[in-house]
């Protein structure tokens with residue numbers, strides 16, 4: 001039982017890290033609804049937190065699962081820069 005709790009905490013820690021930033025502007029500041037999503041320990045990869053988030057900085061509305069990690073956001077910025085040929 002203790003093992004399971006630990007695994008749950010680790011998964012949540014990682015999930016939060018992977019879904020930390022607004023997908024539109026990269027801000028961490030947001031408001032969110034507080035539904036509890038059930039985590040199925042046997043199907044962790046299917047876990048999606050569908051709480052509704054609203055970015056405080058740009059007003060973008062998305063689900064928690066749509067939020068992105070710092071790394072993804074950095075990659076996204078590079079991709080956009082390349083797409084528009086920014087210097």
Ligand SMILES: [Zn+2]
Nearest residue numbers: 022025055058
């Ligand atoms: Zn935003």
